[in-house]
Amino acid sequence: MTNLTNVAPEKNQKVQQYVDEVYSNIVERNPNEPEFHQAASLIFKSLTPLLEKHPVYMEKGILEQLSEPERMITFRVPWVDDQGKVRVNRGFRVQFNSAIGPYKGGLRFHPSVNQSIIKFLGLEQIIKNSLTGQPIGGGKGGADFDPKGKSDNEIMRFCQSFMTELSKHIGPNTDIPAGDIGVGAREIGYLFGQYKKMRSEYEAGVLTGKGLEYGGSLARKEATGYGVIYFMKEALKDRGLALYGSTLVISGSGNVSIYAMEKAKELGARVVACSDSSGYIVDENGIDLDTIKEIKEVNRGRISDYIETHPHASFYEGCEGIWSVPCDAALPCATQNELDEQAAHLLIKNGVKAVAEGANMPCTSEAIDAFIENNVLFAPAKAANAGGVAVSALEMAQNSMRLNWSFQEVDEKLQKIMKDIYKNCAEAAEEFGAPGNLEIGSNIAGFKKVANAMVAQGV
Numbered sequence: 001m002t003n004l005t006n007v008a009p010e011k012n013q014k015v016q017q018y019v020d021e022v023y024s025n026i027v028e029r030n031p032n033e034p035e036f037h038q039a040a041s042l043i044f045k046s047l048t049p050l051l052e053k054h055p056v057y058m059e060k061g062i063l064e065q066l067s068e069p070e071r072m073i074t075f076r077v078p079w080v081d082d083q084g085k086v087r088v089n090r091g092f093r094v095q096f097n098s099a100i101g102p103y104k105g106g107l108r109f110h111p112s113v114n115q116s117i118i119k120f121l122g123l124e125q126i127i128k129n130s131l132t133g134q135p136i137g138g139g140k141g142g143a144d145f146d147p148k149g150k151s152d153n154e155i156m157r158f159c160q161s162f163m164t165e166l167s168k169h170i171g172p173n174t175d176i177p178a179g180d181i182g183v184g185a186r187e188i189g190y191l192f193g194q195y196k197k198m199r200s201e202y203e204a205g206v207l208t209g210k211g212l213e214y215g216g217s218l219a220r221k222e223a224t225g226y227g228v229i230y231f232m233k234e235a236l237k238d239r240g241l242a243l244y245g246s247t248l249v250i251s252g253s254g255n256v257s258i259y260a261m262e263k264a265k266e267l268g269a270r271v272v273a274c275s276d277s278s279g280y281i282v283d284e285n286g287i288d289l290d291t292i293k294e295i296k297e298v299n300r301g302r303i304s305d306y307i308e309t310h311p312h313a314s315f316y317e318g319c320e321g322i323w324s325v326p327c328d329a330a331l332p333c334a335t336q337n338e339l340d341e342q343a344a345h346l347l348i349k350n351g352v353k354a355v356a357e358g359a360n361m362p363c364t365s366e367a368i369d370a371f372i373e374n375n376v377l378f379a380p381a382k383a384a385n386a387g388g389v390a391v392s393a394l395e396m397a398q399n400s401m402r403l404n405w406s407f408q409e410v411d412e413k414l415q416k417i418m419k420d421i422y423k424n425c426a427e428a429a430e431e432f433g434a435p436g437n438l439e440i441g442s443n444i445a446g447f448k449k450v451a452n453a454m455v456a457q458g459v
Contacts, residue, residue, distance in 0.1 A: 103139030225259025227387015333358030
């Protein structure tokens, strides 16, 4: 097995052996779950300097406990399509860790969803939620349902069936889902409506990402994308670089991508490329954000529609080629493992200075190593894209207090949270001998808070 620790055996033999044994056990006990294995390895190999300094985490078996979900729920989701045919999908919810608060994490509706995907997302969510400084534990969920091509009525019926079962396992003080890929405002509305019917109570805090009319928070839709840019701005500043005047390539064209583009443009950057699952567009004049919003948020169209109103731009089939577009900073904001080692070296060759993950685990392990080895600023998802769940926690706070904050109030809180996340990650990296390595810093800073709570609470 590949050594996870990358440290000298003579110095850290005990730590290395412990980490490798725990990881081997994860692979053995969870076969055919490559995404979960990948997430665990990325976290574990960052923690060796912390474990060496604080062996109590090994003595208390914290890695073993952290990597095993507190609860894994799988269920059948039957629904009827518009032709009257019964369809059956599979639903998931992993309640991974509640050491610092109730489970919190999004729901993903996508054909690729399986137990491995849900568990990798849930494990990452533990660290991410810890980094926000908010009292929320890690969870995740979803279904192998594809909303694309479905009518509103079909999506409503699916969401109602999904929530009929999920409602038994969630609550504002137990587990608070939100949106993710394939779950936007429409889906959250249907899910909340069904939860209310099932429970006969108006528990606004049970879901986040809600509409403003029924307990949602201003700036929630923008939060993840804005947060990525706020984080990157802080990290660039520490390296003597600036966002202003830089050229960006941002994959995807959903909420994260759109609002990362919006904030980047507001701060003086130029976004020249974005994508969807069909391909990508390049506009050297700078992507026209109003057109993207019209295509994606209003018409639910394809990114290729952009060239109909902007004929000077180019559309290319297949989304992988987007990383061949030269840029100062790359933001993978589409899906996991979209940026591999080959793409990383192409970006490096073309002079990229920074990479910030807007999606969850969009860079492969090899790509991350390539960026760090070539001194490219790398901002991992668990830190850079934590703005969404941070504002979800702020939405929960507003629901609990039965009040609403202004957009400016929420945005100011978001900026402070992202600055604090960067500061804590950078300080942890410095303290444990890896200055500038935000991958190590984020894992140590996030893990330490959860681990201390687990030690305090006992087995």
